[in-house]
Amino acid sequence: MAVDGPAGSGKSSVSKAAAAALGYAYLDSGACYRALAWSLLQRGIDLEDPAAAIEAQKTFRLDIGTEPGDYFVRVGDVDVTDAIREPRVTNAVRHISKVPEVRAGLTALFRRIIRATPNPGIVVEGRDITTVVASDAPVRILLTASEEARMARRSEELTDQSAAVVGEQLRSRDQADSRVVDFMNAADGVLTLDSTELDFGQTVHAVVEIVHTQTARISHGR
Numbered sequence: 609m610a611v612d613g614p615a616g617s618g619k620s621s622v623s624k625a626a627a628a629a630l631g632y633a634y635l636d637s638g639a640c641y642r643a644l645a646w647s648l649l650q651r652g653i654d655l656e657d658p659a660a661a662i663e664a665q666k667t668f669r670l671d672i673g674t675e676p677g678d679y680f681v682r683v684g685d686v687d688v689t690d691a692i693r694e695p696r697v698t699n700a701v702r703h704i705s706k707v708p709e710v711r712a713g714l715t716a717l718f719r720r721i722i723r724a725t726p727n728p729g730i731v732v733e734g735r736d737i738t739t740v741v742a743s744d745a746p747v748r749i750l751l752t753a754s755e756e757a758r759m760a761r762r763s764e765e766l767t768d769q770s771a772a773v774v775g776e777q778l779r780s781r782d783q784a785d786s787r788v789v790d791f792m793n794a795a796d797g798v799l800t801l802d803s804t805e806l807d808f809g810q811t812v813h814a815v816v817e818i819v820h821t822q823t824a825r826i827s828h829g830r
């Protein structure tokens with residue numbers, strides 16, 4: 609199943625918990641974009657040079673855990689699970705995620721991972737999963753929450769940064785990202801789940817219920 613949404617809507621945490629509840633695998637596509645940005649920063653490559661990013665992507669070796677209980681991100685032999693969450697990486701990703709060739713390369717990688725998954729299903733989350741990467745997924749959800757709720761959730765996580773700074777960074781990143789793909793409006797056939805008034809457990813429950821309802825409908829041919 610495919611889940612998209614803006615930063616702080618709960619995509620990663622909710623998708624991982626829903627995958628665990630369903631016995632599905634879980635793919636954090638944003639972590640792959642982050643890992644590529646980390647790798648370019650590490651190699652001293654100018655992220656604002658698309659040709660350099662495309663060239664460097666050819667030798668980018670990524671390993672990502674798709675079991676909800678065993679999540680990790682590695683680039684070559686280096687574990688970057690925590691490093692890719694650092695603000696310097698978060699702020700750098702937008703330069704590469706707007707490059708169509710980079711997106712095509714990562715989309716191909718996501719599709720290989722989806723095909724190779726041994727679980728009965730996989731929850732894939734990001735910005736363009738419902739529309740591009742897995743537009744044929746049996747269940748597609750746009751997870752939203754008010755800007756206020758999303759900022760409050762993020763600043764609770766990033767306790768070393770002020771709420772104002774977190775809020776401004778989140779807003780500017782969403783703006784940059786939404787110029788590349790539209791994840792603010794649900795495409796045809798995509799269900800919108802607004803988590804503003806739901807707590808974490810209620811949101812996970814709602815996602816699991818949607819999967820049960822949609823898959824029952826499909827197996828009954830409706």
Ligand SMILES: Nc1ncnc2c1ncn2[C@@H]1O[C@H](COP(=O)(O)OP(=O)(O)O)[C@@H](O)[C@H]1O
Pocket residue numbers: 613614615616617618619620621622761762765803806807808809811
């Ligand atoms: N419905 C919810 N209610 C309250 N907190 C939530 C909810 N959904 C997610 N969170 C919390 O908000 C934070 C950000 O969620 P995250 O999954 O990182 O969002 P995203 O991947 O969309 O950026 C996490 O700490 C998560 O536990």
Ligand SMILES: Nc1ccn([C@@H]2O[C@H](COP(=O)(O)OP(=O)(O)O)[C@@H](O)[C@H]2O)c(=O)n1
Pocket residue numbers: 614615616620637638639641642701702705733734735736737781785
């Ligand atoms: N499918 C995706 C996923 C992420 N991204 C990019 O990767 C960045 C990080 O994604 P993320 O999902 O880890 O970000 P959060 O919403 O969790 O903060 C986004 O800001 C986008 O620029 C993308 O372009 N397409």
